[in-house]
Amino acid sequence: MPELPEVETIKRGLQGLILNKKIVQVHVLCEKSWRGPAQLVEGQSVIELERRGKALLMKLSNGLWIMTHLRMTGQLIYVGDERYAAGHPDANFTAEMPSRHTRIYFDFEDGTHLYFNDLRKFGYMSLMEDEDLAQDAFLNSLGPEPWVMSEDDFYQRLQRHKSAPIKAVILDQKVIAGVGNIYADEGLFLAKIYPGRLAGEVSRREASALLKGLREVMQRSIDSGGSTMKDYVRADGTKGSYLEKFANVFRREGKCCPNCGSEIKKTRVAGRGTHFCAECQK
């Protein structure tokens, strides 16, 4: 689930909560979810947080890094006097920690905790040295961040995958970093491009609109605080969804297109659930 805006939200949220706090113990409840000698983390503190695409990097005081990839169902939950939960939105946001989906957690010196939960165990935390980071296959193959890439570069990259559906191409992290299923659908909607169109059929002008659309919807998500506990549980206690804050089509099948009023459809493109307006997106 967590795509670029969600990871950015986590990064910003944790910034004020865990920075420079000494980690006294690491609990690895699921071996699959952790890579590296966990004891090297104990006694250290997080001195810096970074994000690359959908990966979160925590730099430790001893120079090592913890790279976290949340994949489909990962979430990070900080519990202290205040609680901060972000990532894949589900009932764990408000549940007692650790829960049965907690894979790893950290105890800080001040008695607070950080929990890494991941229902499907696709995500992981990896302890790395500078050298490992420099050689990491995933990080090295990442395409540029949406705000860094030029429109020309984006168009050229699309042209390298002429016979794949445009949606499949923008989901490819080697093409552009951080786009996942939600923002792919939303960006294509804003650019008025049908997700199944072959990338080779996308014009230079449309590519430009698509890059702008992706930036716009991601920025809107980041500005409104991504997926956190706050919007999962509304002030009145009812369950909300952060998608309400920016989504025009995602998980809105059967509802009205905010643009033209016709019915939003759901189909499959590139093996993924895909939402679009057949009137607006050609």
Added chain:
DNA sequence: CTAGGATCCTGTCAGC
């Protein structure tokens, strides 16, 4: 090199 499908894992939901 690209494109497409299976795969990792757990849970939920629709349909019988």
Added chain:
DNA sequence: TGCTGACAGGATCCTA
């Protein structure tokens, strides 16, 4: 109620 299959906000590995 209980079973079965489809599907899920991701990325990799394998094959053609």
